Amino acid sequence: MATNSSLKNQIANKGNGNQNTPQGYTVKQLMSASSVKNRFEETLGKKAPQFMASVINLVNGDTNLQKCDQMSVVSSAMVAAALDLPIDKNLGYAWVVPYGNKATFQMGYKGYIQLALRTGQYKNINVIEVYEGEVKSFNRLTEEIELEFEGKESDKVIGYVGYFELINGFRKTVYWSKDEIERHKKRFSKTGFAWKDNYDAMAKKTVIRNMLNKWGILSIDMQTAVTTDGNAVTQDFEQEDSGLVIDAEFSEVNEASEGQQEIKFENADA
Incomplete structure (x- = not known):
């Protein structure tokens, strides 16, 4: 296992950077290590340089991420890369956030x-906010909901509804009231950081994640996403003759994900 000293020596000449990070080297320096570059290139092919640049730009524009263990930034970004999802905050596909x-x-x-559509099993899938006055009826047992969009009385969001239809004809609709979302947030979100500026997006994610996990068809990528979502990711960096090597295999994932990357993680925001 590489020590902090060996890691620093290995990337000492890869760039100047801010030496006030927890390990004394920056994400830009880590990204310049040949084994890290190779891993991203193996995962993303020609898209690797653009993705790696987006990680560096993300950290440069976020002082909170700059204070984090930069190795954990690279590890989290690698999860997004493995799922082939961009980490641009404005796009809303995946984020790397401080915890x-x-x-x-x-x-x-x-x-x-996106991951659901890639399976080829979903004909339609969506999640939307529900405004005051739009719920005409809701059966809590069957989870059948009738919405009347013309009945909207205000811009007050009272809940969120998710829906999918498989190509085999199976359909599922779920409805979460605002109170249910709040209870979920208080129970599973340890910091509330991700919810602070992205409440609607996090609420929609809560609905669709639970709907797919309970009723949907999950590909290996989707199982990996459900398992690693909201967790602090760490990966082992080892010293070999060829340089810095990342041990990238998932642990604690579904058995159907066997053969994927092994990652150790700690609970964070749900």
């Missing part, structure tokens, strides 16, 4: 929709 002194990988609801 204490670690970076965490966060799926966006658009990311779940």
Whole structure:
């Protein structure tokens, strides 16, 4: 296992950077290590340089991420790369966010929709906010909901509804009231950081994630996303003759994900 000293020596000449990060080297320096570059290139092919540049730009524009363990930033970004999802905050597919002194990988609801569509099993899938006056009827047992969009009385959001239809004809609709969303947030979100500026997006993700996990067809990528979403990711960096090597295999994932990357993680925001 590489020590902090060996890691620093290995990338000492890869760039100047800010030496005030927890390990004394920056994400830009880590990205310049040949083994890290090779791993992203193996995963993303020709898209790797653009993705790696987006990670560096993300950290440069976020002082909170700059204070995090930069190795955890790279590890979280690698999860997004493995799922082939961009980490641009404005796109809403996936995020790398700070949690204490670690970076965490966060799926966006658009990311779940994207992974579902890639399976080829979903004909339609969506999640929307529901406004005051739009719910005409709701059966809590069957979860059948009738919405009347013309009945909207105000811009007050009272809940969120998710829906999907498989190509085999199976359909599912779920409705979460605002109170249910709030209870979920208080129970599972340890910091509330991701919810602070992205409440609607996080609420929609909560609905669609739980709907797909309970009723949907999950590909290996979708199982990986559900398992790693909202967790502080760490990966082992090892010293070999060829340089810095990342041990990238998932652990604690569904058995159907066997053969994927092994990642150790700690609970963070849900």
